[in-house]
Amino acid sequence: MIITNIFKCGHNKFFRSVIYILMFTFTFTTCACYTTYDGKIRPEQLYSRSNFTFIEAIMKDGLVINLRDKDARYESVYDAIVYSSFEYDTSWVNKNIYNRTSTVNTIQLKDVKALIVEKEEQSAPLTILAVLGIVAGLILIAGIIIAATKESCPFIYSFNGEKYVFDAEPYGGAIAEGLKKTDYSRLEDLKDVNGKYKLLMRNEADETQHTDEIKLLAIEHPIGTEIAPDVSGKFTVFEKAIPPLSVTDENGKDLGIFFNKKDNVQWQTDLPDQTGFDAGKLRHELIIRFPKPKDAKKVKLLVNAGTALWGGYMIKSMLKMRGNKVDEWYADINNKGPELIRLYQFMEREELYSLKVNVQENDGWKTKGIISACGPYIDEDRIVELNIENVTGDTLTVKLNPPYGYWKFDFTGIIYESNASAKISEIHLSYAKNEKGQDLRDSMNSIDGKYYSMPDTTSTANLEFEVPAGSDKTNMSLYLKTTGYYDIHLKKDRPEQSALIEKIYNTPGLILEITMNEYIEKIKSLSSNNK
Numbered sequence: 001m002i003i004t005n006i007f008k009c010g011h012n013k014f015f016r017s018v019i020y021i022l023m024f025t026f027t028f029t030t031c032a033c034y035t036t037y038d039g040k041i042r043p044e045q046l047y048s049r050s051n052f053t054f055i056e057a058i059m060k061d062g063l064v065i066n067l068r069d070k071d072a073r074y075e076s077v078y079d080a081i082v083y084s085s086f087e088y089d090t091s092w093v094n095k096n097i098y099n100r101t102s103t104v105n106t107i108q109l110k111d112v113k114a115l116i117v118e119k120e121e122q123s124a125p126l127t128i129l130a131v132l133g134i135v136a137g138l139i140l141i142a143g144i145i146i147a148a149t150k151e152s153c154p155f156i157y158s159f160n161g162e163k164y165v166f167d168a169e170p171y172g173g174a175i176a177e178g179l180k181k182t183d184y185s186r187l188e189d190l191k192d193v194n195g196k197y198k199l200l201m202r203n204e205a206d207e208t209q210h211t212d213e214i215k216l217l218a219i220e221h222p223i224g225t226e227i228a229p230d231v232s233g234k235f236t237v238f239e240k241a242i243p244p245l246s247v248t249d250e251n252g253k254d255l256g257i258f259f260n261k262k263d264n265v266q267w268q269t270d271l272p273d274q275t276g277f278d279a280g281k282l283r284h285e286l287i288i289r290f291p292k293p294k295d296a297k298k299v300k301l302l303v304n305a306g307t308a309l310w311g312g313y314m315i316k317s318m319l320k321m322r323g324n325k326v327d328e329w330y331a332d333i334n335n336k337g338p339e340l341i342r343l344y345q346f347m348e349r350e351e352l353y354s355l356k357v358n359v360q361e362n363d364g365w366k367t368k369g370i371i372s373a374c375g376p377y378i379d380e381d382r383i384v385e386l387n388i389e390n391v392t393g394d395t396l397t398v399k400l401n402p403p404y405g406y407w408k409f410d411f412t413g414i415i416y417e418s419n420a421s422a423k424i425s426e427i428h429l430s431y432a433k434n435e436k437g438q439d440l441r442d443s444m445n446s447i448d449g450k451y452y453s454m455p456d457t458t459s460t461a462n463l464e465f466e467v468p469a470g471s472d473k474t475n476m477s478l479y480l481k482t483t484g485y486y487d488i489h490l491k492k493d494r495p496e497q498s499a500l501i502e503k504i505y506n507t508p509g510l511i512l513e514i515t516m517n518e519y520i521e522k523i524k525s526l527s528s529n530n531k
Contacts, residue, residue: 056116057081057107058265062257065107081107113270153486154209154454155377158190159198165189169378170482172307173353175315178334180212180485182447184229185380187216187478192467196430197478199463203454210451211484214429214444216465221422223475228302228381231372233481236383237420241302241413242290245395250285259288259412266379268308268408271519282512283401290414292396297389299396300415303371304381307353311406312376314352314515316488325496330487346505350512352406360397361390371400379410403512405519425471426481431464447483 054072057065072083085103156168168185190197197216203209221227221237229235247255258267269284292299322329332339347354357369369384388396396414432440434452440461443452452461504511 054081054083054116057112058114058116059107059111060113060270062265064265075106078106079109081109081112083107153205154211154482154484155202155204156185156187156480156482157200157202158187159193159200160189160191161193164200166378168480168482169375170480171484171486172312172375173315173373174485175319175488176330176333177210177485178330178336178340180483182213182233182481182483183374183380184217184233185378185480185482187480190478192473195467197427197465197467199465199480201454201461201463203457203459205457205486205488207486207488208456209454209459209484209486211444211454211482212449212451213447213481213483214432214463215481216427217479217481218425218427218468218471219422219477219479220425220471221475221477222420225420225475227422227477228383229479230383230385234383235422235424236300236415236418237422238300238302238415238418239420241411241415243411243413245289245291247286247288247412249287250281255286259409262304262381262411264410266408266410269402269404269406271310271405272516276520277404277516279513279516282404282509282516284404286400286402286409288398288400288412290396290398292388292391292394293416294394296391296396296416297387299386299388300418301357301369301384301386301398302381302411302413302415303384303409304379304411305355305371305373305407305409306375306379307373308406308408309376310515310519311352311373314406314518316490317518318511319488319490321497321501322490323494323496324492325498326490326492342505349508351401351403352511355400355402355407357384357386358399358401359386359388359391360399362392365399366390373407379408381411383415403515405515425468427465427468429463430466431462433462435460451484 054067054070056067059065067081067083070083070085072081074080075082083105085105153169153172153174155166156170157164158167159165167187167189170183170185171181172183173179174181187199190199201211201214219227219235225237225239226241227235227237243260244256247259249255255267258265319326329339331337333343353373355371355373356367357371358365359368368386368388371382371384374380374382398412428445429441432444432452434440435458440452443450453459454461504514
């Protein structure tokens with residue numbers, strides 16, 4: 001089951017019109033038309049408030065504090081965000097101006113999970129608005145951990161009639177042609193503009209991205225219902241996903257506020273600071289309890305989750321271990337050789353990018369399904385079907401054991417009723433040209449191994465689809481069906497670390513210890529450099 005579903009992904013957003021990067025800051029630059037971030041974002045820019053506006057602080061307990069229009073700023077002396085709350089009285093100072101008094105408030109960074117900041121730049125008639133999130137504390141103090149090493153896949157921007165908005169990130173984790181996959185990404189910001197749907201596809205990473213097929217799915221479903229796909233692209237239409245009765249972690253801490261609704265307030269590991277970590281405790285234990293009808297035999301688990309950004313970074317870190325033998329490893333993966341089986345077995349065991357769904361039955365925990373990671377920059381809804389015929393009582397209890405630093409969750413819910421149907425229209429590209437004006441439709445109209453390849457960060461494609469005639473838009477969802485893979489650009493001048501690779505493959509949990517050691521070393525190095 002895991003071998004079939006591993007690395008599959010893609011309905012709600014980690015980025016929507018909002019880009020939440022909970023670990024790192026990086027550059028977003030669109031080609032020729034729009035500039036969202038001009039250059040790398042450094043801590044000193046935040047100190048000086050260089051055209052940034054603080055929007056929200058997401059606290060570790062899940063509370064969201066609104067900072068918009070409150071003169072919020074970071075004060076390193078206090079290691080805190082300082083902001084003002086204003087009150088108005090009813091007397092007039094001058095015409096149409098109230099007396100205003102303010103109260104200064106502080107938010108200690110040690111209590112903050114993430115900060116959301118906004119920057120908008122216009123370099124053409126239209127603009128991309130983006131909001132950037134950063135982990136509080138370590139990033140503001142120590143600097144940017146991975147400012148220039150985004151490891152991802154194509155960025156898809158949807159045109160909403162006014163601007164392009166980052167809306168999809170397909171085939172994450174498909175790091176070789178042998179791991180090529182098809183993703184289904186919900187486009188929440190795509191709008192009908194004069195009978196056309198317009199997309200912008202960009203390479204914004206140090207990699208070459210290969211897209212074999214792109215199609216738009218226009219899905220009509222009954223009013224009052226929602227839809228979500230499984231990893232194979234089978235869509236479920238449902239009226240409601242029932243949130244958990246409770247969610248607790250390995251310490252008994254209540255996490256329900258993070259899992260009960262899709263609000264981009266996500267749970268993920270609070271990564272350690274320079275004091276280190278406990279090598280014996282590198283997995284969480286999330287216990288999620290749902291109500292269960294008496295006679296329920298099967299259920300659909302709806303999960304909005306994805307790869308955490310440090311987990312995304314570790315893909316490249318692990319590939320670097322291959323050194324000057326990485327091309328041989330790629331060749332074996334592409335030829336479906338023994339290395340592919342070893343990789344699948346390793347991923348199944350460690351649950352880095354595919355997570356086991358364990359269900360409590362009378363005789364213990366049984367693995368009933370797999371959650372496949374997306375992202376790391378956009379998360380998607382995914383349906384996971386579970387057989388629960390051996391679960392007794394009125395409660396369904398699910399256990400997840402995500403390794404530290406690799407997963408994030410925004411919502412989990414249970415669907416017991418899903419009988420409604422949907423009408424799916426598959427729309428082909430009507431226009432597709434790259435930055436050189438070359439027509440790309442033949443390369444992306446079908447899965448045939450004829451790829452549109454984007455080798456560097458100047459690679460761009462403008463895409464259009466015709467809005468289907470007679471479609472009912474009163475309750476229509478749009479999904480992008482994308483098939484492809486990407487090659488991460490690597491230095492290949494060092495010997496392969498074959499002994500370490502063998503040890504990782506043969507030692508359960510070792511990769512998690514290596515992950516945390518690498519994170520701590522990054523923090524120490526950057527702290528030292530910024531003193």
